Amino acid sequence: MADAAASRLHIPRLRTLARFTFVDVILWCLRIAVIVVVVGGTIGTLIKGRYEAAQWFDLLMFGLTIGSVYALIALGYTMVYGVLRLINFAHGDLMMTGAFAGYYIADTFDYSGFLNSNPLAAMTVILLVAIATSMTLAVVMERIAYRPFRHVRGLAPLICAIGVSFFLEQTFRGFFGPSIRSYPDPDWLTVKTDIFGFVVPRVDLIVIVLAIVAMAVLYLIIQKTRMGTAMRAVSEDVDTAAMMGINVDKVVVFTFALGGAMAGIAGVSYAFVYKQVYFYMGFTPGIKAFGAAVLGGIGSVPGAMLGGFFLGIVESVGPSLFLDGIGIRAPYQLRDLIAFTLLIMVLIFRPHGILGERMAKKRA
């Protein structure tokens, strides 16, 4: 009797073990490796105590700054994905177009002295031009490259989107030249401000506040206006929305326009933080922001904001916190490695993200 009971107990256990294939083994090793690096690195760094509180605060602030840019870009990905189930691969490049448009205005203002004498007005004009440019391009892009694929399944829309991304980059390269142009750096941006006894460059604060305001406005548009409601309806169920009399084409254009506007703001912010523009600048932030969108749960607007900030902070603090501790040389070079690892881990282990439970089933 005891034997039989034992075997009954044992057999299912063996079966679960048998189902544990070598693929699972490798996936578990991957998880464990990442956890070991994160935990070990953190402990190592803290024991070494090479960084002071002020330095951590700097990293954190920078993470928040760059994270708010990622969040703005991620919003575009997430909204378009919500409505069309399409990764707008060229979204990062929309950010670049905004940055370029802003650059020419900012540069003109810098020459005339307007940028220094009238910061608020100058900044508003720069932002408006950037938003208008990115928005227009987003709408044109939708009309030319994405609308014909609205009812096509498979790889074609994605491949077309990759083509659009290259087309935009190379067009800007042809129009404005391949060189890196430096953004103007007025005094009022570089002034340091005191927060809780820590010094923070003003530009960080401006970018963060700008992003929060933009996101709040966006949230209100989505929640309170008719168009926003229609957008939510379409992302819930296109067919039902169409039957209720919603003009899906209009909603899609509106979505692209909103995403473009966010990308324009992101472009100017990114350019003011890194002080340079060039044609390829949108690509890496674009991919990372996509990761942020997935992390937050693609299709979820608050998720994209959260994901963006999280990614920014991890990317900024990560090299010093995780990698320095395990004795890696020049950890700052591996910043992108951390961001991409996070992206892949999310895609593999939690494709529905933090706030996007319902989306997971609809995909693919």
Next chain:
Amino acid sequence: MTVADTTHRLQRLKKAPASPLRRAVLTGLVFGIVGIYLAAVGILLMIHGRAIIVDVLSLGQAALIAIALGAGAFIARRETARRLPEVLLHSVLAGAITGLMLAALVLAMDTFDLRSIFIALSPQLEEMLTFGFDDIFTGLAILVFASAVLGGLGAILAHASPAIRKPINIGIVAVVVFGVFQELIQLILPTADWFDPIHDLIYTYEGLTQEGSLIIFAIAAGLSALWSWYEGRETAAERDATERHAGTVVKVLAALVLVVVLPLVAGNYIGQVLMLVGLYILMGMGLNLEIGLAGLLDLGFVAFFAVGAYTTALLTADSPHALAAYTAFPSLSYWQAMPLAVLASVVVGVLFGIPVLGVRGDYLAVATMGLGEIVRVIVQSDAAAPLLAGAEGILQIPKPRVFGFELGDPVELFYLTLVCAGIAAYFAWRLENSRLGRAWMAVRDDEDVAQALGINLVKVKLLAYGLGAAFAGLAGSIFAVMLTSVYPSSFQLLVSINVLALIIVGGMGSLPGVIVGALALVGLPELLREFGEYRYLFYGVALILMMRLRPEGLWPSATRRRELRAAAEGADPELEPAPSIAAVTAPEPPQGQ
């Protein structure tokens, strides 16, 4: 068909047909925008530097002519039901508007300082568009007048019967080809004494002469006319399947002989170009297994290429970073290292595939791209520098030797590539028609159904990644000895996109398509060296246009063609309920680029 589809179609059906005048204006505007775009992006002036007929016509001017002709031809195509004079009027109008748009650009350039923003809008461009007249208004009047006339000509050409149109088109294409590739063709032409008079008649040092272009036009047009006459005489019954099959074999053999002999005749430059094409064919065949057959959109493909190159470098190089320099591992010859490089790529391919097994579609593309970028970041970083030499790269990789004979110059290495590509093509061809190949196609078409039919998804997908990587590893290994050094900067994401683009252009899942794609996307830009800067712009445009106009590629595989045709036939009755409505739903005017 979903509800959204239906409403979408209904909305399109309701659209009233555009009035012909409005269409003419719109067409003119769109073609004008294309012209302005080409000017502003810098292509127009760049290709203006390449002559087709010396002192008469440059490629840039030919592009402008093509735009105006295109505007006219587009109108004629739309209005086949109307009479010629009416069509002519509209197409002249469209051509004139195209010309006016360009004229407006020149005026704007003359009035404002646009160059400080758009760097391509230079005085040289202005000179080109005004035909060098000092008084720009004379030049612009000629520009507008010429494009109006050309618009009309385009309409006439499009309206003419194929018997006339075809020879003319072929003649024009022949002149353009002989003009643009004059360097290459002059290299190949025999240098014997008896040939000199003919050579001098057709070519000067810089390009085609006027007589030469006329001769070539006449020969090409005549041949084409003869050919269609000959084809028309032969009835379809005479040409049975076996004969056609024999024809294909002859064509393939001829192409093979050409490829083998051409570099010998044409020298190192062509050898180098063909070798790059060969490397991309190798990679294309690998990625084709993943995307074309198994449907796994892999944007991190360059990682396998890098693994192949770095393994070869580490095993054979005569540098402090080579394994032999600091371990007991012996320094290998190229022939020993190459299989190991391929093996390493396969292992990396499988390892690369395991984490992304469960990821599908769009997410897979981004995940693989992330993996590829991770490989690049690691190779480039200082953290991995002790092993992989970081940004400074591994130098002094010896060239391969055969029986004590060193394969040093590009032509010899090209033959190495050719042999490897041939062997790889055989494998790819056999794989495509194997049980595994069919399993891949099943996975591509529907993963869930494939699994339900008893296909082991894990095994099949990992084999796709592993075997695809093997091809890229082989290419990487040859790449390393070609450059005799490896740098992380050679392994950008752009390489992946490059390979992707050539598969898409050639036709997914088709071996000849890979070759066509590689020749078109790698060979052509290498031959037209000044295009180098713009090649990625062309890739972007090619991806968009191919997806919109010809998603099956230039040379689709037979199965794919059959599938698509079947799908189109099945969908036709739904798409176009009645002939009269079909005319209304006909494609909208082109959206520019």
